[in-house]
Amino acid sequence: MKRILASAALSACLITPAIAQDADTVLATVNGQEITLGHLIVAQSQLPEQYQSLPDDVLLTGILEQLVQQEVVASAVRDDLSTSMQLGLENEERAYVAALTLDEVAMAEIPEEELQAEYDAQFGDVEAGTEYNASHILVETEGEAQSLIDELEGGADFATLAREHSTGPSGPNGGQLGWFNAGMMVPSFEEAVFDLEVGEASGPVETQFGWHVIILNDTRDQAAPALEEVRDQLVEGLRQARVDAYVQQLTDESDVTRAELDIDPALLRNTDLLDN
CATH class of the missing domain: 1.10.20 (Histone, subunit A)
Structure with missing residues (x-):
C-alpha cells in the first residue's frame, strides 16, 4: 500500500473527475469482477492514520490501483483455493x-x-476514608531501627537519616512513600501508621522486608471521585x-452445538492437515 500510494501522485491526473455519487458506481472491472466507489470508500476508511491526510485524488488513484492489483491476483486463483x-x-x-x-x-x-x-x-x-502520607527508613535489624529512633529523639532530621541509612528504594527521596490508603501496605506497616499522630515517629516495625522506622507526615479525607x-x-x-x-x-438465542471429541491439543499446530 505504501508503494502504491507513494506512486499514485504521479498518475493522479489519469483519473477522470467523477460525476457519479452512487457507491455502486463501477470504477474498474477485472475479469468480470466489478470494483465500485463503495469498495474504495471502505478501503479508505481502513487506511492507517498516516495515509488519511493524503490528497483525495492521490488516495483515489492509489486505492483503485491497489484493488485492481489485488483482484488480478485473487481472480487468478479464486477457483482453485487451497x-x-x-x-x-x-x-x-x-x-x-x-x-x-x-x-x-x-x-x-x-x-x-x-x-x-x-x-x-x-x-x-x-464512605469517605482516610489517606495517609508517610515516610520510612528501612534497615536490616531491630537494633539499627532503635538507634535511628534514638537519633530522632535527639533532634536528628528524619529525611536526612533516611537518605543516609535506608536500604529501601525511597531512601534517596528522604523515605517519602507518598499518599496511600488502607490495603496498600503490608498489615504490620499499616497498623503502625494508623496508630500514629501526624508528626509522630513509630517504634521499630518488622515486615518481611526488614525493620522500619515510620513517620506520619499528614492525613486527609478521601471522598468518592466526582x-x-x-x-x-x-x-x-x-x-x-x-x-x-x-x-x-445472541448465544442464548442461537443453536450452538459443541462436539464432544477427544482431540490432542497439539493438532492445533499441525499445518500438514491443511494440505490438499
Missing part, C-alpha cells in the same frame, strides 16, 4: 462482520441518565457491558 486459503477467508469474514457489529453496539450513545445510574451504583455508597473524574472509566465499562450482554443474548 484449504488453508478457504478456511482463512471464512475466518476473516467471520471476524470482520463480528468486529463491525460489536463496534456499533459498543459505540452507540450512552444516555446521561444511564451514566449517572452507573456512577451511583459504583460510588453512591462509598462523576467527571471517572466518566471515561464508567463509559468504557458500560460499553463493554453492552457488548457482553449482546453476545450473551
Whole structure:
C-alpha cells in the first residue's frame, strides 16, 4: 500500500473527475469482477492514520490501483483455493462482520441518565476514608531501627537519616512513600501508621522486608471521585457491558452445538492437515 500510494501522485491526473455519487458506481472491472466507489470508500476508511491526510485524488488513484492489483491476483486463483486459503477467508469474514457489529453496539450513545445510574451504583455508597502520607527508613535489624529512633529523639532530621541509612528504594527521596490508603501496605506497616499522630515517629516495625522506622507526615479525607473524574472509566465499562450482554443474548438465542471429541491439543499446530 505504501508503494502504491507513494506512486499514485504521479498518475493522479489519469483519473477522470467523477460525476457519479452512487457507491455502486463501477470504477474498474477485472475479469468480470466489478470494483465500485463503495469498495474504495471502505478501503479508505481502513487506511492507517498516516495515509488519511493524503490528497483525495492521490488516495483515489492509489486505492483503485491497489484493488485492481489485488483482484488480478485473487481472480487468478479464486477457483482453485487451497484449504488453508478457504478456511482463512471464512475466518476473516467471520471476524470482520463480528468486529463491525460489536463496534456499533459498543459505540452507540450512552444516555446521561444511564451514566449517572452507573456512577451511583459504583460510588453512591462509598464512605469517605482516610489517606495517609508517610515516610520510612528501612534497615536490616531491630537494633539499627532503635538507634535511628534514638537519633530522632535527639533532634536528628528524619529525611536526612533516611537518605543516609535506608536500604529501601525511597531512601534517596528522604523515605517519602507518598499518599496511600488502607490495603496498600503490608498489615504490620499499616497498623503502625494508623496508630500514629501526624508528626509522630513509630517504634521499630518488622515486615518481611526488614525493620522500619515510620513517620506520619499528614492525613486527609478521601471522598468518592466526582462523576467527571471517572466518566471515561464508567463509559468504557458500560460499553463493554453492552457488548457482553449482546453476545450473551445472541448465544442464548442461537443453536450452538459443541462436539464432544477427544482431540490432542497439539493438532492445533499441525499445518500438514491443511494440505490438499
